[in-house]
Amino acid sequence: MEFLEARIYQPDEKKFGDDAIYFRNSSGDDWYDSYGKFTKKYKLCVEPQTRVVRSVSEDAGRLYPAGFTVVEVDTLPDNFSIDGSWQYIDGEVVKRIPTNEELVAISEKKKLQLLAKAADAIAPLQDAVDLSEARPDEEARLKAWKRFRVEVNRVDTSAAPNISWPAQPE
Numbered sequence: 001m002e003f004l005e006a007r008i009y010q011p012d013e014k015k016f017g018d019d020a021i022y023f024r025n026s027s028g029d030d031w032y033d034s035y036g037k038f039t040k041k042y043k044l045c046v047e048p049q050t051r052v053v054r055s056v057s058e059d060a061g062r063l064y065p066a067g068f069t070v071v072e073v074d075t076l077p078d079n080f081s082i083d084g085s086w087q088y089i090d091g092e093v094v095k096r097i098p099t100n101e102e103l104v105a106i107s108e109k110k111k112l113q114l115l116a117k118a119a120d121a122i123a124p125l126q127d128a129v130d131l132s133e134a135r136p137d138e139e140a141r142l143k144a145w146k147r148f149r150v151e152v153n154r155v156d157t158s159a160a161p162n163i164s165w166p167a168q169p170e
Helices: 031-037 100-130 136-153
Strands: 007-009 022-024 042-046 053-057 069-073 086-089 092-095
Touching: 022 031, 042 086, 053 086, 100 136
Parallel strands: none
Antiparallel strands: 007 022, 042 053, 042 069, 086 092
């Protein structure tokens, strides 16, 4: 069973009163007349264009289908979540392969996180050097963190996912 591209609408006869939200699919079928036709264990709300899974329930009545296509499966993969990393393809839930743009964005985020971590490590060490109070081990750690920061800055995130990230100092 698939309930394609659910949309909110106002029926002539409101079986559940004025406070209920009513949905119908691209064929004009009412959600409340249709959701009992789902027979498999899991009902999923998927984005119609990308087929990315955004919601799941064993009870179709607990889903908010507006803007989604509702599908069903008997099993879900191990580690399944609704975080955008799974798609419904050909009747199965499969791991989603990120686009190149998404991989670049993920790499850019990682780069910013590593630079922030380096800045946090460098600041107190640099203070000790500036005050001429740094111990030899602190000077060595400062140099290592600065080298790391330079290497991270040189990372070309457009090469994602084929990036060799520099090793963090200990």
